[in-house]
Amino acid sequence: MIELWHYEFMRNAVFAALLVSVACGIVGTFVVIKRIVFISGGITHAAFGGIGLGYFLGINPIAAAIPFSLLSALGIGIIGRRIKISEDSAIGIIWTVGMALGILFIGLTPGYAPDLFSYLFGSILTVTTSDLWIMFALDLVIISAVLVLFKELQAISFDEEFSAIVGVPAKGLYLLLLLLVALSIIVLIRVVGVILVIALLTIPTVIARQFTNRLKKLMLFSILSSVIFTMLGLWLSYSFNLPSGAAIVLLLAFVFFISAVVKRAITKLPLK
Numbered sequence: 001m002i003e004l005w006h007y008e009f010m011r012n013a014v015f016a017a018l019l020v021s022v023a024c025g026i027v028g029t030f031v032v033i034k035r036i037v038f039i040s041g042g043i044t045h046a047a048f049g050g051i052g053l054g055y056f057l058g059i060n061p062i063a064a065a066i067p068f069s070l071l072s073a074l075g076i077g078i079i080g081r082r083i084k085i086s087e088d089s090a091i092g093i094i095w096t097v098g099m100a101l102g103i104l105f106i107g108l109t110p111g112y113a114p115d116l117f118s119y120l121f122g123s124i125l126t127v128t129t130s131d132l133w134i135m136f137a138l139d140l141v142i143i144s145a146v147l148v149l150f151k152e153l154q155a156i157s158f159d160e161e162f163s164a165i166v167g168v169p170a171k172g173l174y175l176l177l178l179l180l181v182a183l184s185i186i187v188l189i190r191v192v193g194v195i196l197v198i199a200l201l202t203i204p205t206v207i208a209r210q211f212t213n214r215l216k217k218l219m220l221f222s223i224l225s226s227v228i229f230t231m232l233g234l235w236l237s238y239s240f241n242l243p244s245g246a247a248i249v250l251l252l253a254f255v256f257f258i259s260a261v262v263k264r265a266i267t268k269l270p271l272k
Helices: 002-006 008-034 037-057 061-082 087-108 116-121 129-158 160-165 170-209 215-239 244-267
Strands: none
Touching (some): 008 037, 008 129, 008 170, 008 215, 037 087, 037 170, 061 129, 061 170, 116 170, 129 160, 160 170, 170 215, 170 244, 215 244
């Protein structure tokens, strides 16, 4: 494995795994605690519209997906709360419209989109240097926002209604949280793709939650578990010629199953 470090694509893949793990650990913790996994799925699939727009305009699809994801996050947050329809209906609308626009833009683009498959299902081995810089910048934004507003985000994640009563701007912070989810999704797309983003955004945190409920520790353990198992998934995909996104997600799912069994066994041990 050491000799693979001499290849640029492998170095990029390792750096991408590290950057992805930061986004997973920080934002994924809020997603799981706040129970907005389905909302995250809506934003993820809506981001496909930005990828299609990138192909149509001849620019980096990841860069084009950023404003698309942010607008989708705001759309879900605002439509669900200000228009008299249920939040899951708003998610469904944004989800399908984003996917439809992506398909439309790709259909209007002359020629064939050669790496479209990697955006749908992920390909960590094809991450470029420009992708890494985008991921790094988005990670900085996520880290900065959480450091500044950690207590407020923690409050609305556990009890949004009570937070609003005591003076926390809960609605604005909720929209900010959705924007952070949108940014983290952009970080994840190149690694596991639109279809599998939700797994990487949630499973590391769910694994970590088997052993701690303290928010800061949960974030730290989520980042560590994401780093370890993304790296192992990368190694498995390269060694056995497997799709990288699927290998990473299935490995995480397997580890979650094992951790749940271990946690259950520990809780059943008799107290001395």
